[in-house]
Amino acid sequence: MSSLQGKVAxxxxxxxxxxxxxxxxxxxxxxxxxxxYAGNQAAADLLVSEIQGTGGQAIAxxxxxxxxxxxxxxxxxxxxxxxxxxxxxxxxxxxxxRRIEDTTDAEFDRLLQINVRGVFLTLxxxxxxxxxxxxxxxxxxxxxxxxxPTYATYSATKSAVEQMSRVFAKEVGAxxxxxxxxxxxxxxxxxxTDGKSEDTIKRLAALSAFNRIGDPADxxxxxxxxxxxxxxxxxxxxxxxxxxxx
Ligand code: NAD
Numbered sequence: 001m002s003s004l005q006g007k008v009a010x011x012x013x014x015x016x017x018x019x020x021x022x023x024x025x026x027x028x029x030x031x032x033x034x035x036x037y038a039g040n041q042a043a044a045d046l047l048v049s050e051i052q053g054t055g056g057q058a059i060a061x062x063x064x065x066x067x068x069x070x071x072x073x074x075x076x077x078x079x080x081x082x083x084x085x086x087x088x089x090x091x092x093x094x095x096x097x098r099r100i101e102d103t104t105d106a107e108f109d110r111l112l113q114i115n116v117r118g119v120f121l122t123l124x125x126x127x128x129x130x131x132x133x134x135x136x137x138x139x140x141x142x143x144x145x146x147x148x149p150t151y152a153t154y155s156a157t158k159s160a161v162e163q164m165s166r167v168f169a170k171e172v173g174a175x176x177x178x179x180x181x182x183x184x185x186x187x188x189x190x191x192x193t194d195g196k197s198e199d200t201i202k203r204l205a206a207l208s209a210f211n212r213i214g215d216p217a218d219x220x221x222x223x224x225x226x227x228x229x230x231x232x233x234x235x236x237x238x239x240x241x242x243x244x245x246x
Contacts, residue, residue, distance in 0.1 A: 008087065011089040035058055048060050059078070066114045066117050100153070119161050145240070187214040192213070
């Protein structure tokens, strides 16, 4: 029997990138998966068909994670369709590569809205609606361990996610729920490659012990481990998946 058979998972922002690979692998391990998307319904529907085509169960759910009413209806949709919710993966996020002196109020607010409020809203919902014994993994970033110019606002949002998760782990531990964060290093998705030259990508790849950037699968494998039975004693942790870069 697959390790996540009978479990139900919700992965935010999973129509592409790391989230899509997490959704794919959770389904491959037997979980029914709710694929949340913000705008790209076609990509979400395609992933649902792909998962169903391999015998898995999936639905696509539109929601902006930064909006409380959307988050509530996203939980409603997953629970109404599959009966329960055991696993929450907070993957949705946006990046900004900008020095503080050049960052506008609107850019700052948007980053906080999606990366911090988005996670706060899903955790608040999960506090009462995730099944006992459930699992929560939120995506941080290895830049919280580094001091890289242009990453101040982005890394601040991810530090907030890490700390909120550590505290939340203590708040929901009595129900057997684990709460962890995963910190990828540079990973081959549009969020990372957009606007970067090949030279910049090579320079960042050289910071890892293996002289390459990560693949979504490098991150998704860790997430699948953390939501499984084998990781029951791991909670309140931030785990790097970065090829040793930080
Ligand atoms: P990506 O841009 O490919 O995927 C992010 C997804 O989040 C997209 O599908 C996007 O539509 C969705 N999203 C954005 N705003 C949303 C909203 N308001 N509501 C719902 N969904 C929304 O990026 P990715 O690289 O796959 O990133 C996934 C996560 O990993 C992010 O949290 C990111 O910060 C983190 N991360 C990525 C890297 C990297 O190098 N790629 C490194 C460290 C951390």
